[in-house]
Amino acid sequence: MSLRHGLLGLLAEAPASGYDLAKRFEELLGAVWPARHPQIYGELARLRDEGLIEIESEGARARKVYRLTSEGEGELHRWLLSEPDHTLRYEPLLRSFFFWTLTPAELLDVAVAEAAHYRTLRDTYAQIAQAKEASGHTQTPSGRSVRTTLEAGVRLYDALAEWAEWVSEQARKDQSGSS
């Protein structure tokens, strides 16, 4: 149940509507925990039923702004101190188990494309981090946490990029040595 805690976490920063939260998930949290609006609206209704959030105000177009209750704050805190769920599900690494069924030429193509993808992501996160620091966004507590997560993204995708390049080098060797 990470989605509910993701919502509680965002609301800990500032009150927001379902629409706002859906957007922040897409642009910010989506990189590590994707969520679509139907799921978000449903979860918000449940969180309200359980008293973890409440409606602060209602605006135009049925817009509802939610705010964290103290119960919600407690639940968020309890969650952050509990054992994390380290379950990883990442398709590109599943694929790598079956690389042996590809020819060296095919593997080379795949690995080069993967490396490019990871490099791009790494650079994107590094740039965002730099921009945040330059514009003073890292001086608020939540801004510093975003910086922390970005740092994880940079390191993670840097590692994957180096790995994919290592794979492509091996494929290149296999290719030249096999005929």
Place this chain on the structure above:
Amino acid sequence: MSLRHGLLGLLAEAPASGYDLAKRFEELLGAVWPARHPQIYGELARLRDEGLIEIESEGARARKVYRLTSEGEGELHRWLLSEPDHTLRYEPLLRSFFFWTLTPAELLDVAVAEAAHYRTLRDTYAQIAQAKEASGHTQTPSGRSVRTTLEAGVRLYDALAEWAEWVSEQARKDQSGSS
């Protein structure tokens, strides 16, 4: 639909029963794509209906050994050359967005525990990789692919361990400088 391709990939190596496949998922593929036996049995039935796999033999205790058909082989190959789904869903990184709600002391505990977890995983994968190389498991094509995936695991968790240590250092600074 990664589960079905994971099953096809395992069957590309050698025919196996649902039970065998469930075990291999748990011990091998589970690190990047967890799957429980009910899902596996269900998917195998569907794969058989669609002609991607077939029953090679039936043994004691209703044991059914499946084998890849040429259609299945084709589907696996097509999948490996298609665009990967780069969706990542990893709870520990979602949590890091909300680290700012913790006190420096709490964050320090969390980060130290995380670092230990990642170090352990990294070392485990490094050891398995070494053992595989020493015992000649990396000389078969599929063994070399396992080695490739293990290399990703080592690099990935090494990066996360360094990140968590970086986080814990920051928390330590905040702790000493805040009073």
Place this chain on the structure above:
DNA sequence: ATTCCCATGTAAGCTGTTACATGATTCA
């Protein structure tokens, strides 16, 4: 005999996605 492992499956429920639907407001 009993316990453990082998081996398969069903059923219920939860999580998450895609498609559909509706209507208000803003801007060109």
Place this chain on the structure above:
DNA sequence: TGAATCATGTAACAGCTTACATGGGAAT
């Protein structure tokens, strides 16, 4: 007035987990 964006939701389906259920075979 038409298009884009705001804003919320429902319905159907797909993917995955947990609990339940059954029975054969091997070993002590």
